[in-house]
Amino acid sequence: MKKAGQLWKIFFSTLYLSAFTFGGGYVIITLLKQKFVDDLHWIDEEEMLDLVAIAQSSPGPIAVNGAVAVGYKLAGLPGILTAVAGAILPPFVILTLISLFYTAFRDNSVIQALLRGMRAGVCAVILSVVCDMTFGMMKARDWVLIPMMLTAFAANYFFHVSAVWIILTAALLGVLRTVLRAKRGGASA
Amino acid sequence: MIYGQLFIAFLQIGALSFGGGYAAMPLIRAQTVERYGWLSPEGFTDLVTIAEMTPGPIAVNAATFVGNQLAGISGAAVATLGVILVPCLFATALAWLYRRYRKLSLMQGVLQTLRPAVVALIFAAGLNILIPTLFRSGIVSFAAGNPDIRAAILFSAAFVLMRTKKLRRKPILIMAGCGLAELAAQLLLQ
Numbered sequence: 001m002k003k004a005g006q007l008w009k010i011f012f013s014t015l016y017l018s019a020f021t022f023g024g025g026y027v028i029i030t031l032l033k034q035k036f037v038d039d040l041h042w043i044d045e046e047e048m049l050d051l052v053a054i055a056q057s058s059p060g061p062i063a064v065n066g067a068v069a070v071g072y073k074l075a076g077l078p079g080i081l082t083a084v085a086g087a088i089l090p091p092f093v094i095l096t097l098i099s100l101f102y103t104a105f106r107d108n109s110v111i112q113a114l115l116r117g118m119r120a121g122v123c124a125v126i127l128s129v130v131c132d133m134t135f136g137m138m139k140a141r142d143w144v145l146i147p148m149m150l151t152a153f154a155a156n157y158f159f160h161v162s163a164v165w166i167i168l169t170a171a172l173l174g175v176l177r178t179v180l181r182a183k184r185g186g187a188s189a
Numbered sequence: 190m191i192y193g194q195l196f197i198a199f200l201q202i203g204a205l206s207f208g209g210g211y212a213a214m215p216l217i218r219a220q221t222v223e224r225y226g227w228l229s230p231e232g233f234t235d236l237v238t239i240a241e242m243t244p245g246p247i248a249v250n251a252a253t254f255v256g257n258q259l260a261g262i263s264g265a266a267v268a269t270l271g272v273i274l275v276p277c278l279f280a281t282a283l284a285w286l287y288r289r290y291r292k293l294s295l296m297q298g299v300l301q302t303l304r305p306a307v308v309a310l311i312f313a314a315g316l317n318i319l320i321p322t323l324f325r326s327g328i329v330s331f332a333a334g335n336p337d338i339r340a341a342i343l344f345s346a347a348f349v350l351m352r353t354k355k356l357r358r359k360p361i362l363i364m365a366g367c368g369l370a371e372l373a374a375q376l377l378l379q
Contacts, residue, residue, distance in 0.1 A: 060276025061246030068280035091245025095253035117371025121364035124347030126315035149305035174302030
């Protein structure tokens with residue numbers, strides 16, 4: 001009985017967080033911490049930092065990965081399934097409704113004007129995020145990264161190499177570099 | 190088979206988007222616009238705009254939207270399952286490894302080398318949206334009638350606001366403002 005109660009609480013927590021979190025994965029990570037560390041006291045602060053690192057090290061949406069890490073820690077496999085179901089249900093329902101709406105209203109002139117204006121806004125948001133990410137990357141003072149960035153950009157933008165291949169190549173280089181460093185540096189890696 | 194294609198396309202998007210929400214954007218474009226042609230470039234831009242205005246991860250939003258457009262609610266379910274499958278397995282494996290060995294540094298080394306590629310791809314995807322927004326023909330040229338002055342003003346204003354401390358955490362407010370400004374301009378100029 002107690003177990004089922006905990007699962008419901010996990011489900012409603014991630015459902016609620018996912019339904020009201022605008023502005024990307026990092027926001028939801030903060031809210032997961034508030035809920036499960038500060039509010040429910042189910043996870044201690046230090047362990048939460050590691051769960052966040054797990055979420056950020058996995059591919060895919062951070063909100064989903066965060067739900068996996070928290071769900072696993074709290075209740076194993078049933079915890080994962082409940083937490084992930086809670087996290088994806090709100091966007092699934094909302095985007096299904098919008099998809100119907102979009103098809104019906106795409107040709108409406110008011111909707112078109114709003115989308116047109118918002119398009120200029122979304123460009124600004126994306127480029128601002130790129131600025132933040134570039135500055136953050138430069139702080140690492142790892143000078144191999146800048147030529148890598150320029151090469152990846154040129155390959156995708158000018159030579160139309162698919163994003164899939166660029167990510168796979170960079171991941172392979174990352175694995176090689178990490179393994180070489182670990183061999184050379186021993187414990188320092 | 191549309192369900193198989195949806196599943197595989199979104200499986201790849203989920204499996205390869207390292208580094209949070211925006212990292213998925215170039216991969217969504219590669220699969221839905223370039224590879225399968227499910228979305229036009231304008232449709233992709235609308236999708237990114239809608240995803241930014243609604244709660245939830247962009248990859249899940251995209252899977253639900255594209256799945257629904259192509260094959261209704263069951264298409265949406267298949268695409269969503271595809272997009273979260275590898276991330277869920279990967280995060281579970283990491284959580285399990287972490288419980289046993291308490292060490293994540295190897296993965297973080299790999300991520301550091303991945304980051305420049307991720308940033309470069311997001312930048313390229315951003316330019317692919319920006320240029321058709323600022324230039325009516327989709328080509329950078331200052332021939333009469335080609336640059337969209339109003340879009341350029343909206344973009345510049347939004348970018349400046351995004352760089353201020355007060356509004357940088359409120360992208361939805363900025364985007365809604367741009368939408369309303371465009372609507373007001375069209376109504377006034379009609």
